Amino acid sequence: MMETVFKCKNYSSELLSAKLKALTSLKSELKSSKAKRRVTFPxxxxxxxxxxxxxxxxxxxxxxxxxxxxxxxxxxxxxxxxxxxxxxxxxxxxxxxxxxxxxxxxxxxxxxxxxxxxxxxxxxxxxxxxxxxxxxxxxxxxxxxxxxxxxCESNCELCAYLLQAEVTYLKTRSVTHWDSANCKREELELLNIVMIVNEEDERSTRQVRQSALHLSAAKNYLGLAYYMLENQLLTVDCEDYEHWTALHLAALHSSMDVLVLLIQYGANVEKLTSCYKSPVDLADDELTLELLRRGCEYIEQAM
The missing domain is CATH 1.25.40.20 (Ankyrin repeat-containing domain)
Structure with missing residues (x-):
């Protein structure tokens, strides 16, 4: 009986020794694997x-x-x-x-x-x-x-530079290629009207274009204003019945794109309405005021 127990104990000891040896070997392999492995990032x-x-x-x-x-x-x-x-x-x-x-x-x-x-x-x-x-x-x-x-919030020079880049880009494109990504639907409709207006009725034609330019100033429709000015369809300082020019409306509504465009095309920044208001008098934000006060200086620097 004692001999049987002893044999069992010897068997258990041998089994334990074998397991420890296997664990030691596995630990060694894992350690070697970690040494070879590098952390990678996306x-x-x-x-x-x-x-x-x-x-x-x-x-x-x-x-x-x-x-x-x-x-x-x-x-x-x-x-x-x-x-x-x-x-x-x-x-x-x-x-x-x-x-x-x-x-x-x-x-x-x-x-x-x-x-x-x-x-x-x-x-x-x-x-x-x-x-x-x-x-x-x-x-x-x-x-x-x-x-x-x-x-562009307050940098007049940068604003003028970007506007000049936009005008340069517009010059490379046909009006027929303008789309809703660049013009709003109302602007496109007005542009079409301006393009097909009856040339035989000079007075009516002029009134339509003047109204379109004034509206483009109020709504900041750069494409429409550019088309009329670039094609010399009317003068930049054309007035309505109260002597308001497009620049007055651009200043009043802080229509920055059209305002800089009008200055670039020579708009008179000192022109007065029938109530003796200049564009500067109608502006209420610093960037608009600065652009009007400095006039064409920034535009000339950007060109």
Whole structure:
């Protein structure tokens, strides 16, 4: 009996020894495996870090590894990585991404693209680069229908520069190619009326165009105002029956786009209405007042 117990105990001891040996071997293998394994991060996180560090070489490596489509990814907050480069003030990284083919129309959840972001940060280098690569960005809109020029809050020089870029872009396009993305329905309808108005009745034609220009100033219809002024369909200082010009209405309604356009085409900033009001007297925000006070100075600098 004692011999049987002893044998059982020996058997248990051998089994335990074998298990310990197996565990030791497994632990050794796991340790070796961990040493070989490296932590990896998603491509967008890696690219975001490279942008924050201003590391162009790392960005190039990431593009080589993942392809150029990586440039169109968003960071974990939903911001396009191209926007992140502007946000981080890393122009060289931004320039590299643009030149490598990043989608310049990529927008965040509120519809802001890279130009909207660059204008909000008053980043002239980024603005010039974007417009050089994709001029049509000047006419894009956010979910709230804000164009890049509408994001410009207090910088008169930048406002004038953007307006000049918009006018330059308009000159490259036929009126028939304007669409609802650039013009509101009412503006397009008015534009069609102005284009087909009866030329035989000179007085009626002039009244229609004057009314259209005044309305474009009140509603900030840049395309309509541009078409009439560029094609010399009427004079920039044409008046209504109370001697109001389009500039008076643009100042009153803070129609920044049309206001700068009118100044560019030589509108008289000192002209008085029948109640002796100048455009400056009718303006109530600082940017409008500054543009009117400085007149053509900013426009000349932007051209």
């Amino acid at each position: 491509a967008n996180v890696m690219l975001q870090q490279a942008i924050s560090d201003g590391d162009k070489e790392e960005i190039k490596k990431i593009i080589t590894k993942h392809g150029k489509s990586v440039l169109d990814l968003k960071d974990p907050t939903g911001m396009p990585l191209l926007h992140r480069a502007i946000f981080e003030d890393q122009f060289e990284c931004f320039e590299l991404m643009v030149n490598e083919g990043a989608d310049l129309l990529a927008a965040d959840e509120e519809g802001w693209n890279a130009l909207h972001v660059a204008v909000s940060f008053e980043d002239m280098d980024a603005i010039e680069l974007l417009l050089q690569h994709k001029p049509e960005l000047i006419n894009t809109r956010t979910m709230d229908s804000l164009r890049p020029i509408n994001v």
